[in-house]
Amino acid sequence: xxxxxxxxxxxxxxxxxxxxxxxxxxxxxxxxxxxxxxxxxxxxxxxxxxxxxxxxxxxxxxxxxxxxxxxxxxxxxxxxxxxxxxxxxxxxxxxxxxxxxxxxxxxxxxxxxxxxxxxxxxxxxxxxxxxxxxxxxxxxxxxxxxxxxxxxxxxxxxxxxxxxxxxxxxxxxxxxxxxxxxxxxxxxxxxxxxxxxxxxxxxxxxxxxxxxxxxxxxxxxxxxxxxxxxxxxxxxxxxxxxxxxxxxxxxxxxxxxxxxxxxxxxxxxxxxxxxxxxxxxxxxxxxxxxxxxxxxxxxxxxxxxxxxxxxxxxxxxxxxxxxxxxxxxxxxxxxxxxxxxxxxxxxxxxxxxxxxxxxxxxxxxxxxxxxxxxxxxxxxxxxxxxxxxxxxxxxxxxxxxxxxxxxxxxxxxxxxxxxxxxxxxxxxxxxxxxxxxxxxxxxxxxxxxxxxxxxxxxxxxxxxxxxxxxxxxxxxxxxxxxxxxx
Numbered sequence: 001x002x003x004x005x006x007x008x009x010x011x012x013x014x015x016x017x018x019x020x021x022x023x024x025x026x027x028x029x030x031x032x033x034x035x036x037x038x039x040x041x042x043x044x045x046x047x048x049x050x051x052x053x054x055x056x057x058x059x060x061x062x063x064x065x066x067x068x069x070x071x072x073x074x075x076x077x078x079x080x081x082x083x084x085x086x087x088x089x090x091x092x093x094x095x096x097x098x099x100x101x102x103x104x105x106x107x108x109x110x111x112x113x114x115x116x117x118x119x120x121x122x123x124x125x126x127x128x129x130x131x132x133x134x135x136x137x138x139x140x141x142x143x144x145x146x147x148x149x150x151x152x153x154x155x156x157x158x159x160x161x162x163x164x165x166x167x168x169x170x171x172x173x174x175x176x177x178x179x180x181x182x183x184x185x186x187x188x189x190x191x192x193x194x195x196x197x198x199x200x201x202x203x204x205x206x207x208x209x210x211x212x213x214x215x216x217x218x219x220x221x222x223x224x225x226x227x228x229x230x231x232x233x234x235x236x237x238x239x240x241x242x243x244x245x246x247x248x249x250x251x252x253x254x255x256x257x258x259x260x261x262x263x264x265x266x267x268x269x270x271x272x273x274x275x276x277x278x279x280x281x282x283x284x285x286x287x288x289x290x291x292x293x294x295x296x297x298x299x300x301x302x303x304x305x306x307x308x309x310x311x312x313x314x315x316x317x318x319x320x321x322x323x324x325x326x327x328x329x330x331x332x333x334x335x336x337x338x339x340x341x342x343x344x345x346x347x348x349x350x351x352x353x354x355x356x357x358x359x360x361x362x363x364x365x366x367x368x369x370x371x372x373x374x375x376x377x378x379x380x381x382x383x384x385x386x387x388x389x390x391x392x393x394x395x396x397x398x399x400x401x402x403x404x405x406x407x408x409x410x411x412x413x414x415x416x417x418x419x420x421x422x423x424x425x426x427x428x429x430x431x432x433x434x435x436x437x438x439x440x441x442x443x444x445x446x447x448x449x450x451x452x453x454x455x456x457x458x459x460x461x462x463x464x465x466x467x468x469x470x471x472x473x474x475x476x477x478x479x480x481x482x483x484x485x486x
Contacts, residue, residue: 012195020060021207037103048215057211061180064208080124083205102221103333124278127176146483150178152231155224164187177476257465262418266296272423344393354381418458
């Protein structure tokens, strides 16, 4: 019997890996099942490749690098532009793949495919803008130059929560810079990456420039980190795994881009527009069922408007519709798997045990499976686990504050530093918050900050490096200093 995806999107469905321009699976002795988180049904199978297969992909990328690095920026830009147009032409089909394997509503999936394409177009343009430097020499008659050259073979390890856009956010700048890539998508959501591989092949990406391997994360990750041919690892995922990758890469001194966990504060001052703040929180907190690294994790509301804000938020949450992503009007899908559901339940119970008050939700949804009710908890204690750890679910914990000094002490009391959100109408306060919050990104009076044209990344234990923006391509370029004497 044909798999669900093979029936729905036959032209984009692949249950094989892409190595050196060929779709291969015969070397994989085992397969992994991929399920739809909305109902647990099996939608397809992927090869569970081993170290020998990973080595074959690395060798293919290494061989392709010798040629790809010598192409002109214009040639690389043209290939990426063709890939961009192929993605747009299959936008609906790609969104369907994403919805079935990841669970997010179709409207959200379509939005992710659009930004996936936009990353490819952005870095197609950035390929033409890579420039070196001429330095004023302190020595007569000598010239000092700085060249920018591709790092080499790169490995990209992408997460399940954005299985399409995280692929293009890593691969597009790598290709634009002249690097080649071995991509390891999350084993729970591999088909979005494989479908993008199909479109890259159609666009004329040369054999070996992109290689896609699937299977268990740990052995594949270890093989990528250990191989000296791989000169860079780009990883998006948990801080725990990021630490392991950094340690495994230490013997070969690889370049690292790590986009790791977050604990984003969402701050509402007493002069804020409450309606706008509620709308921003709904976007930041409940998008993708709360499964985003920049998701609002701690909601700090000034005591003067705390009760009014909580009630307005409750009214907005009541309008959310939970269900399968392809159902009409659905705004919240399932959690990715049963472990994610258990984790959310543990966090909610812990918050209640520490004195929190349940305002909305607080239990699995009547739809069953891994669906969970949109939840609001007030009077959350700083001792609760969700005050320190990433929730990754549709739970909004509300904390009270009185002064800026008290607020900043709470906001910065975390090992994480990815994103923050601030709602205020005071410009001096905006400037103070921008300077004082310890994180890589701050959104003021907005619940959505991610865009292809701005650098994305964190500080502290939320990671290293930046993705997107003009800075994104620099992560894949080495600077070489040249001193020329007469």
